[in-house]
Amino acid sequence: MALHLFNQMLCEGVLPDNFTLIFILTACSHQAPPIEGRRIHVRIMSDVFKIDYLVMNALLNMYSKSRNLxxxxxxxxxxxxxxxxxxxxxxxALLQHGCREHALQFFGHMQMEGIFPDAVLFSKITTACSESETLFCGKQLHVSLKEMGCESDVFVRAALLNMYGNCGRLEDACEVFSQSFERNVVLWNSLISLHIQYGLDSDALHFFNCLLQESLLPDRVTYMHCLSGCANRADTFEGRKIHLLALNMGSHLDVMLGTSIVFMYGKCSYLEAAWQAFEQLHEHSTVSWNVVLGILAQHGECDKAFHTFGAMQKQGLIPDKGTFVHILSACLGSSALSEGEQFHSYIIEMGFESDVMVGIALMNLYNKCCSLNSALKMFEMMQEHNVMSWNTIVMAHVQCGKNREALQLFIKMLYNEVLPDSSTISITIDACVSESLIETASLLHMYAVECGFESDNVTGVSLLNMYGKLGSLEDACSVFKAFQTPDVLSWTALLTAYIFTGNSLEVLRLYHKMELKGLVAVKTTYVVVLDACADLLDLGTMEEILIRIMIKGLDLDATVATAIVSLYGKFGNLTAGRSIFNNVPERDVILWTAVITMYAQNGHGKEAACLFSEMQDYGLVPNSVTFINLLAACSHAGLVEEGHYFLASMIWEYGTSPLVEHYDCAIDLFGRAGLLDEAECLINRMPFSPRVVSFMALMAACRAQADLDRGARIARHLFCLDLENSVPYVIFSNIILNGRTDDI
Known part of the structure; x- marks a missing residue:
């Protein structure tokens, strides 16, 4: 309307004055790009108009809003x-374009021209000093503010507070706040936001209560920050209080604030409340739909996520990149490759395929669905690669067991001048350990130290795992000491290193020390501690840990339940182990294997075989460990036919090639059953060099059956394999006592 009136004014021959030009240019600044504003610019630069610096300022402002530097x-x-x-x-304008150094230079030139900055400019220029490299300039600005008397301005103080906080100087930021005589909601918001940024959510919520005690009214930004803090802590109680407080104080629940409420309930796993909060929004934006999709994907509600995506489209909203990242995450959770491929086609239509985050989501999906080639093609199609995309493709290769290819990709990443982060180093160290490339892993450790990643918890955990598997406890402890603030995962990795080196007693001591530091054990922590209890046969600590696990409901988790079942198996408490197994709602192949092993180790071969049939009915594919324990169970129970069946099933039904351990179990099975010809035939035909264990199993059978000739043959092999082992001599001497042989 303003532009229409302005054009009509010109048509009628009325020349606008400078005030009119300022108003019309301000109106044009809201256009992107300012097409009409550019036309007016051309007109007013003619000699007809006598413009002053105020009009030029309006022009400057218009172009700065259009991001045309x-x-x-x-x-x-x-x-x-x-x-x-x-x-x-x-x-x-320079700051909006990320030109911080140029902004500081212009600030200096301005003062050289004799123009002194005001509070508004000071509050803007401090954002140019929001990195540790520019902290010195920021401190100089702070001194200048004090000298000019601008420091007391509450908006300047908020800018200073953010500057120190973003430079990693939280103490200095808090000092700026404490020295402020006037504290408005903007200043409080900055303080609360910084503490959330530093992960100090409890402190942030404490400051929110202090704000209320000073009789200040929070605004929508305050509520959004506090809801974020509650989401980080998964604190439904505090989050609910803040939600109700926002409603009671009459705070307008616009889309952004309402979406923050939805997000908070979702992070607290309160899905029903999240959905209700979403439905109560007066309008739904793409962002709010994305939050709901993210929550559903995170909690494994994949079908609901697909339905929600359809509902979003029915409302006429166009999905953005974030929408597809969340919906692909939902496909990932349910391994829904066909649905993922459909969304991939949609992504291509929308032109989002080259986006880094969308590309990473697609790579993760294809990798989860065992389509590494598709993930690699997706990576190669991406126009731009950042450290996250490189990490994703390297991790995909590691997860598929292609560790050497993963290391080659890491080298290629370095050639492409992409600097690795702590996650990259962690992934590549894991790849080295899997391939026993210890020297390469050590070089990566040195590189991590040079880059300052050693004290990072992500890299440190991988280093701890590496040295633990190598049995180098001293190096593991050295890595742990380098941590600035060890988290529960770091402690768990240290406990695991002690387990690997057989120091179960120290595991329990360190576990109690971790608890005294206020850290809460996670699933993997409990698994390690239970292993230590099993090694030590420590019933007292075991019962204490089991009570904590059950209070938290973690006994229903398949990973934790596996450790408990294994523990009960070692103590011979089959009833308790089976009860834990039966209560787990989603049982994976590892848990099934654990309960089969429990029965096998305690001499209940038939029960182990029955459980295998149940596992097949459950639709799970047994792994090599499952078959080792089944064959061992058949061996101890004398179930020859069942053993034959399991070995054949492994090869023909599941296409799994037997390992030397499977052959050893089968040899023991035939030997115990007195089928020495079959056992010896298996040794001669196995596609591996027989181990000492293989021959020992057959030799023990020869002793039981008083088969002197066969025993002599086997003894000859054993003496060649292991001259220092006295056991074969003892067994062979026992065979001789039962008879004589002429061929030794």
Whole structure:
């Protein structure tokens, strides 16, 4: 309307004055790009108009809003007169384009021209000093503010607080706040936001209560920060209080604040409340739909996520990149490759395929669905690669057991001048350990130290796992000591290192020490501690740990239940082990294997075989460990036919090639059953070099059957394999006692 009236004014021959031009240029600044504004610019630069620096400031502001930095610079250079507003607009434009150093240079030039900054400019220029490299400049600005008396301005103080916080100087930021006589909601918001940024959510919520005690009314930004803190802590109680407080104080629940409430309930796993909060929003934006999709994907509600995506489209909203990242995450959770491929086609239509985050989501999906080639093609199609995309493709290869290819990709990443982060180093160290490339892993450790990653918990955990598997406890402890603030995963990795080196007693001591530091054990921690209890046969600690696990409901988790079942198996308490197994709602192949092993180790071969049949009915594919324990169970129970069946099933039904351990179990099975010909035939035909264990099993059978000739043959093999082992001599001497042989 304003533009229409302005054009009509010109048509009627009425020349606008400078005030009119300022108003109309301000109206044009809301256009992107400012097409009408550019036309007016051309007109007013003619000799007809006598414009002043205020009009030029309006032009400068218009182009800065359109993010056209070149036009802003040209207008600034051609201005004969500049005031504080001119410089402020110019500095702001540079900051919006990420040109922090140039902004600081312009700030210096301004002062050289004799123009002193005001509070508005000071609050803007401090954002240029929000990195540790520019902290020195920030401190100089702070001194200048004190000298000019601008420090007391509450908006300047908020900017200073953010500057120190973003530079990693939280103490200095808090000091700025404590020295403020006037504290408005903006200043409180900055303080609360910084503490959430530092992961100090409890402190942030404490400051929120302090704000209320000072009789200040929180605004929507305050509520959004506090809801974020509650989400981080998964604190439904506090989150609910803040939600109700926002409603009671009459705070307008716009889309952004309402979406924050939805997000908070979702992070607290309160899905029903999250959905209710979503439905109560007056309008739904793409962002709010994305939050709901993310929550559903995170909690494994994949079908609901697909339905929600359809509902979003019915409302006429166009999905953005974030939408597809969440919906692909839902496909990932349910291994829904066909649905994922459909969304991939949609992504191509929308032109999002080259986006880094969408590409990473697609790579993760294809990798989860065992389609590494598709993941690699997706990676190669991406126009731009960042450290996250490289990490994803390297991790995909590691998860598929292609560790050497993963290391080659890591080298290629370095050649492409992409700097690795702590996650990259962690992934590549894991790949080295899997391939027993210890020297390469050690070099990566040195590189991590040079880059300052050693004290990072992510890299440190991988290093701890590496040295634990190598049995180098001293190196593991050295890595742990380098941590600035060890988290529960770091402690768990240290406990695991002690388990690997057989120090179960120290595991329990360190576990109690971890608890005294206020760290809460996670699933993997309990698994390690239960292993230690099993090694030590420590019933007292075991019962204490089991009570904690059951209070938290973790006994229903398949990983934890596996450890408990294994523990009960070692103690011979089959009833308790079976009870734990029966209560787990989602049983994986590892848990089934654990309960089969429990029965096998305690001499209940038939029960183990029955459980295998149940496992097949459950639709799970047994792994090599499952078959080892089944064959061992058949061996101890004398179930020859069942053993034959399991070995044949492994090869023909499941396409799994037997390992030397499977052959050893089968040899023992035939030997115990007196089928020595079959056992010896198996040794001669196995596609591996027989181990000492293989021959020992057959030799023990020869002793039981008083088969002197066969025993002599086997003894000859054993003496060649292991001269220092006295056991074969003892067994062979026992065979001789039962008879004589002429061929030794």
């Amino acid at each position: 070149e036009d802003v610079r040209n207008i600034f250079i051609n201005m004969f007169e500049r005031n504080i507003v001119t410089w402020t607009v110019m500095v702001d």
